[in-house]
Amino acid sequence: MIVAADHLSKWYGQVSGLNDVSVSVPPGITGLLGPNGAGKSTFMKLITGQLRPSKGQVRVLGEPIWGNPGLYQRIGFCPEQDAFYERMTGREWVTALTGLHGFDERAAGDAAARAIAAVELTEAADRKIGSYSKGMRQRIKLAQAIAHEPELLILDEPLSGMDPLMRRRTVKQIKEWARTGTSVLVSSHILHEIESMTGNIVLINNGRIVAEGDVHQIRDLIDEHPHTVSIRTTQAHAVARELLADEGVVSVRFEPGGLIVETARPDAFYARVTDLAATGQFGPIHEITSPDDNLQAVFRYLVKQ
């Protein structure tokens, strides 16, 4: 097992962040799925050694992680927060962080260049991070996580802020890393994202593991609930006209900078939007996001079962 939690709990004072969680994560890609506030971030912080368990224990790659910095040589972590040394260029930042793994300057530079190329940021590598778009910032975060070629990649909401095409490429890249032997634990609040990477998921809500295993059973449940998707585009009306022709689309409403679509067939819908973005027929589609409401509905259903 790459991650093993045994009766793991974490309290922030009187508030419970994670409650008696026992879970084993196998090698390969595993998705950690849950709405915001479900305990995903707490779990991620515990398995990356940023927090100490209040109760129970967690082992990563067979070793305890808290107070064990040597283990980070084998782990790459892409955090959720959009935080950087803004004045550094992408290359300087990734090189400096890779240097903290013991690489000499030249080797760190080479490793950083490979990682930056893997996330398709070579052309922007010598620009200051402060000038990057949100999607580019996500990708440079991924680069710093993979540069030292870890055995285990822990990715906290890695696709957040990426445009549909870059999402597709990043999903492909994550699967490629897994194919070459890197285990990946990836968190998201969007089932579709997780599903595009792996069939193995862990569902978390209210600080507890609600279910774990094959995604397909969960998948059937989510289709019963209308799925809301927010699309950021400059040509909202044209995109809306195109999407309304789809069978699964229940409603469309406009908002500043884009539109919100409710669909009964999220799978087909996401594929359709990605194809639209690829053709460029209706201008750029900057971002697609899915609010927590979809997943909350499924969790409420699961908890009732």
Place this chain on the structure above:
Amino acid sequence: MSARPVPPTFATGAVRVFSLSLGEMLWSRRTVFLLLVTGAPVFLALVARIVQGSGVVPLRVNGAAVDGGSIFGMMIWVFFLRFIVPVLGVFYGTSLIADEVEDRTITYLFTRPIRRGAVLVGKYLAYLVSTTLVVLPSVVLVYFLLVPLGQVARTFVAFAVDLGLLALGLASYGALFALVGAALKRPLVSGLVFVFGWEQIALLVPGYLKKFTIAYYVQGLVPHAMPSEGVATLLQSVLRDNPPALVCIVTLAAVVGATLWLGVRAVESREYVLDQ
């Protein structure tokens, strides 16, 4: 997958963090504050020089003209040692870890194969270099603005000692407040209370309390003769009670070593919860 390098030692890790942090620290908003603080005595020295150049004596004590060397000594003591050095120590030292936590960039450093303590030490070294790089040139400017060229040869050794003790002061205050920043939740308030509350009171109260301040040992190393009469002398006689130089140096070195060690312990055992 290529061969993994050996994880950095504590010292190598600290040096790598130092390299990463130095540029960030030098080009931060805090540097503007640093330049303003260190620019004030330069401005005053420039004014004194202009006044002096116009034939007017810039400072008199009991009717006697105070020469440039003595004015420089007073500025070192009043501006730099009693104000600039402790203030920089508080503002930079307490923020070494706190800034990274506030900016939520600490994650990138704490998920590397280096000890968290090495992060603190690396950032402390970056603080020391960046503040020294700004403070010492300011002192050099003040010196050459105030001290006539004819007195340079006679006062140069004292001037060199000034530079050394300012660096030692920055090291001592920075290390103490690095510990405060690593261990306490409201480090800035605690630091300001220490510098402008505790140190001021303890230095005025007769007895041994002043030995629990950093200012007591830093001031013990000040080489200048102060103006010999008047309020300044009276204040000096109250505030200055010179311990031997060796005691000062050893004590300050011990403060740096002990507080850094405690800071390393604190940062390695404490959880830092980031705001989402």
